[in-house]
Amino acid sequence: MRPTLRLLEPQLPTNRLIDLCWLRRDLRLHDNHALFQALQGDVSVACVFIFDPQLLDELEQDSKQVAFMYACLQSLQTDLRRHGSELIIAYGPAERELPRLARQCNSQIVYANRDYEPYAKHRDHLVGQSLLAQACTLQLYKDQVIFEQDEVLTGQGAPYSVFTPYWRKWLLQLGNIGVPSFDSLSACHRLLPLAPLALPSLTELGFSEHTLTKLLIQAGSAAAQEALQKFSTRLHLYEQNRDFPAVNGVSRLSPHLRFGTLSIRQCVEQCWPSDSAGASCWLKELAWRDFYQQFLWHYPDTATQSFKSEYQNLEYSNNEDWWLAWCTGQTGYPLIDAAQRQLLHSGYMHNRLRMISASFLVKDLLIDWRRGERFFAQHLIDYDQAANVGGWQWAASTGCDAQPYFRIFNPITQSQKFDPKGDFIRRYVPELAALDNKSIHAPWLSRQLPLEFRLGLHYPAPIVDHSTQRELALALYKRSSDS
Numbered sequence: 001m002r003p004t005l006r007l008l009e010p011q012l013p014t015n016r017l018i019d020l021c022w023l024r025r026d027l028r029l030h031d032n033h034a035l036f037q038a039l040q041g042d043v044s045v046a047c048v049f050i051f052d053p054q055l056l057d058e059l060e061q062d063s064k065q066v067a068f069m070y071a072c073l074q075s076l077q078t079d080l081r082r083h084g085s086e087l088i089i090a091y092g093p094a095e096r097e098l099p100r101l102a103r104q105c106n107s108q109i110v111y112a113n114r115d116y117e118p119y120a121k122h123r124d125h126l127v128g129q130s131l132l133a134q135a136c137t138l139q140l141y142k143d144q145v146i147f148e149q150d151e152v153l154t155g156q157g158a159p160y161s162v163f164t165p166y167w168r169k170w171l172l173q174l175g176n177i178g179v180p181s182f183d184s185l186s187a188c189h190r191l192l193p194l195a196p197l198a199l200p201s202l203t204e205l206g207f208s209e210h211t212l213t214k215l216l217i218q219a220g221s222a223a224a225q226e227a228l229q230k231f232s233t234r235l236h237l238y239e240q241n242r243d244f245p246a247v248n249g250v251s252r253l254s255p256h257l258r259f260g261t262l263s264i265r266q267c268v269e270q271c272w273p274s275d276s277a278g279a280s281c282w283l284k285e286l287a288w289r290d291f292y293q294q295f296l297w298h299y300p301d302t303a304t305q306s307f308k309s310e311y312q313n314l315e316y317s318n319n320e321d322w323w324l325a326w327c328t329g330q331t332g333y334p335l336i337d338a339a340q341r342q343l344l345h346s347g348y349m350h351n352r353l354r355m356i357s358a359s360f361l362v363k364d365l366l367i368d369w370r371r372g373e374r375f376f377a378q379h380l381i382d383y384d385q386a387a388n389v390g391g392w393q394w395a396a397s398t399g400c401d402a403q404p405y406f407r408i409f410n411p412i413t414q415s416q417k418f419d420p421k422g423d424f425i426r427r428y429v430p431e432l433a434a435l436d437n438k439s440i441h442a443p444w445l446s447r448q449l450p451l452e453f454r455l456g457l458h459y460p461a462p463i464v465d466h467s468t469q470r471e472l473a474l475a476l477y478k479r480s481s482d483s
């Protein structure tokens, strides 16, 4: 327990059975499967959230991820108070805290939504066992995906490792089954009445309060509804705009999907059955999310190991100066630097940029994808292990359905194609603002730099030569697959 942390214990009625709904990455009261199931019986239900030190201790003091989650909890607490109830908060390992609370409440059932990450699976197994020892069961429900675990398999009963056939089957099953919805909200009047309890402050939890003021994406389920509603008015343009980071083309709903302030089922209902190319394209992205979730569930080792065995032992050079330059957005490649600075500034990075920047780290700087994966895990508000590992292994060509090793993004042509006027670069790399639309993609190649601009002084010269590094990367992958 952190020294400054003093949690208030809820005033629970004695001699009464109270079941618990353990909220984790589903911080909302509406369309919440576990909460819906919990509220079906005639036993009172209280909602619980547990701060897990093992997860929190991995994050920096100014973590935007924690600040966002915290703001979501504040909003959830307000929502619960509207129903006369309260969020019970605990701090510590769930396998200790949940049985303790369940004992206090004489709970027979703890309801929760399933989580597919290796750590969460292990934790839930331990919690389930501890609860069983006191005659209480942990009941898990599917909530954060459309299809989970073994629900979409090949004709031979194997998990899919290639997206396109998975997507076809996913779509077929969606057509057959449809999207259920769980009206948990209208049963919330049945939640256990509880007196208000203060949330521990971010400072007490070991984090900086100041980060809350720096969040650029509004937290909480009301904000998620508003963001979805706004996005729905431009959904039909999604396909044509989604690859251009300077354009308001994507939904930016990923933090809400990550913390469950938005239901995935509601997102699917927004775009299916699809009435535009934009809606179909967005539905496909939502299916990628399911794809990576089921993949990590089937292959938990891929969280830290390359899926393709021939690339398990790639001999990365892991140059520390280059690593630092990439982390801080000082590589001398403007679009890469803009991408990295967007991440540091906002806790978000556009998908096209995640692909280019990840490829650059691995195939231009020859740095292990796992370091990049960890860096994103530290800085992304929407950090999701399945999608992040999937994305990194895709970019590194080591994963399922990854791009072939010889496809190496050229950071200059990608910049010319996806940020043609340099608008995005100018937003995040202001020292290049005065460069013309052509020079801004590769200042070192330009003969028309502004007079006052000095490459190497006002902005770094490129730390590597892309063509040289490309050849080195090809040789690296070839050596690994030949050995």
Ligand SMILES: Cc1cc2nc3c(=O)[nH]c(=O)nc-3n(C[C@H](O)[C@H](O)[C@H](O)COP(=O)(O)OP(=O)(O)OC[C@H]3O[C@@H](n4cnc5c(N)ncnc54)[C@H](O)[C@@H]3O)c2cc1C
Pocket (backbone or CB within 6 Å): 242, 250, 251, 252, 253, 254, 255, 257, 258, 285, 286, 288, 289, 290, 292, 349, 350, 351, 352, 354, 355, 358, 376, 380, 382, 383, 384, 385, 387, 388, 389, 390, 391, 392, 395
């Ligand atoms: C190297 C790398 C790392 C990534 N790390 C993460 C991560 O930690 N968390 C995360 O949510 N996404 C991750 N992605 C996937 C994708 O970049 C983000 O989901 C997307 O940029 C979020 O922005 P959005 O909500 O505007 O997406 P939109 O384009 O509006 O898509 C809607 C939703 O679909 C899902 N989605 C879209 N693309 C993907 C994808 N390729 N894989 C899985 N789900 C997808 C997300 O939930 C997203 O919110 C990563 C991609 C790469 C290449």
